[in-house]
Amino acid sequence: MHITRPVLALLLVTTGGLLAAQSPAPPQPAETPSVPASTSTLPPAAPAAVSASGLAGWIVVLDPGHGGDDRGVQAGELVEAQLTLDIAKRTAAALSAHGARVVLTRESDITMDADARAVRANQTHGHAYLSLHFNRSPRTAATGAEIYTHQPASMDDAEPPDAQARTLALVRWDRVQDRHAPAAEHLADLLATALGHRVPVSATPHRRLPLRPLAGVDAPSVLLELAYLSHPGQAALAATPEFQTAVSEAIVEALSAARRPPDAAR
Ligand SMILES: [Zn+2]
DSSP states (O other), X not given: OOOOOOOOOXXXXXXXXXXXXXXXXXOOOOOOOOOOTTSSSXXXXXXXXXXXXXXXXXXXXXXXXXXXXXXXXXXXXXXXXXXXXXXXXXXHHHHHHTTOEEEESOSSSOOOOHHHHHHHHXXXXXXXXXXXXXXXXXXXXXOSEEEEEEOOSOSTTOSOSSHHHHHHTEEEGGGGGGGGHHHHHHHHHHHHHHHHTTSOEEEEEEEEEOOHHHHTOSSOEEEEEEEETTSHHHHHHHTSHHHHHHHHHHHHHHHHHHHSSOOTTO
């Protein structure tokens, strides 16, 4: 992931009131060692109880991380920008087969910044936003999928910049994700479970950080780091069709579970 410069802009949002009640920031989990076992092989897949039309009426935005000039993590022949696009397309097909309408922020190898991705997502009015990435670490022992949700850096400056914003029901661009926090947290936990049935996951799969790429997205949003390309076994695994299919099936299962009951945020 990349955290880029802040943009002092306002986004006009179409729903919700100004300064909707915001959950207190959850405590940051301590960094703990990842599980070293079974990092290069897939666990036996659990049967997914997902109906064929379980996602009918839902709009899902998939964001293949990086692209164009930004290659992301590279490990030998593996390029994160290409891997995320491959998995996004595979996942889009799986989600469509279950009735969802899927929008990709990019469908080819183009350069796209975080703002453009958020704008694309917000034009779509999706029910969920998943940004797909692969990780790296100087600690070669680091392994396993991780799911990140956005944690505001500080609640101190949550007030609107002026009174007129109140009248226009403006929400600062970097507060848009905050009101989706409960649904995003729920989705992250569902993804941790569904991924854990199918691919190696970190010992603490659900993590919270201030995430510039998610802050301005007006839908429950998560950022998936699907494997550590810095780990040779994980890199080899990530390139296999079996891994990519397992990820797509996990995403279908988690979104289907999130779909019922209907998300209160929409
Ligand atoms: Zn990335």
